[in-house]
Amino acid sequence: MAFLNHSVSPASLPDHPAADPPAKAQDKLQAAAGLAGLLPGLLLVGALAAVGYALRALPGLGLFSPMILGIVVGMGFANLASLPASAMAGVRFAAKTLLRLAVALLGLQITLAQVASLGFSGFAIAAAALFSTFFVTLWLGDRLGVARSLSALIAAGSSICGASAIAAADAQIHARDEDVAYAVSCVTIFGTLLMFGFPLAMPALGLDATQFGAWSGAAIHEVAQVVGAGVQGGEEALTIAVVIKLCRVLMLAPLLIVMGLMASRFRPEGAATGTKPRWFRPF
DSSP, X not given: XXXXXXXXXXXXXXXXXXXXOHHHHHHHHHHHHHHHHHHHHHHHHHHHHHXXXXXXXXXXXXXXXXXXXXXXXHHHHHHHSOOOGGGHHHHHHIIIIIHHHHHHHHHHTOOHHHHHHHXXXXXXXXXXXXXXXXXXXXXXXXXXXXXXXXXXXXXXXXXXXXXXXXXXXXXXXXXXXXXXXXXXXXXXXXXXXXXXXXXXXXXXXXXXXXXXHHHHHHHOSSHHHHHHHHGGGOHHHHHHHHHHHHHHHHTHHHHHHHHHHHHHHTOOTTOOTTOOOSOOOOO
């Protein structure tokens, strides 16, 4: 049994690739599991999008873009059939990450020349729409007896960019969670109604592509909703709508500064330094 005590030198061992450390191997398994978990939802979203494209070939539906038809198909599926639990992760990924990526890629198609072509009038339209919507909403909320913090959140979401603006405004006024959820629901529902309603009103009001694009970009809440409405007016209308909408988004920072100054001005007397105001007074 003497051979059991014989030591083996490292040089005599065969060459084999080193195994991954346990932590690294675990990370790879988790990444693979995460991608696999997204697949069912992404396939479902892709199938619904394909149905939207197919419906456009039917008589009477060629007036609507595949995006609008896809949204209608998705709404119908969500209300008539239960969404499988296995598809939830992929659907959320498509609704957030992929949608934002698509909007960013759309922005890459817009040149500085197109932005400059709007001139002073384009920026004036965006600024007028933003500040008039914000302060009129505050005024109406005060007259209707709506909580000032809720009015401020709805005003921010309606005037700038929907749920993203609401989240940014909440960092300034520190509203209740219930008010944030209610404001997000309001801008999402009414923004969706505008996305469907504006294209239907375009022929009735006799708007050309330029007018329709400016109207959509200045009035509709979310960027994705602006794209959904603007594409119905053609490529020119879509470009103008997205550019004006992006001008509104650029004004988010100045508006947040104004909200922060207004909130700090009406901080309750005697409050300790660093205390977050629980309410917001617009005037």
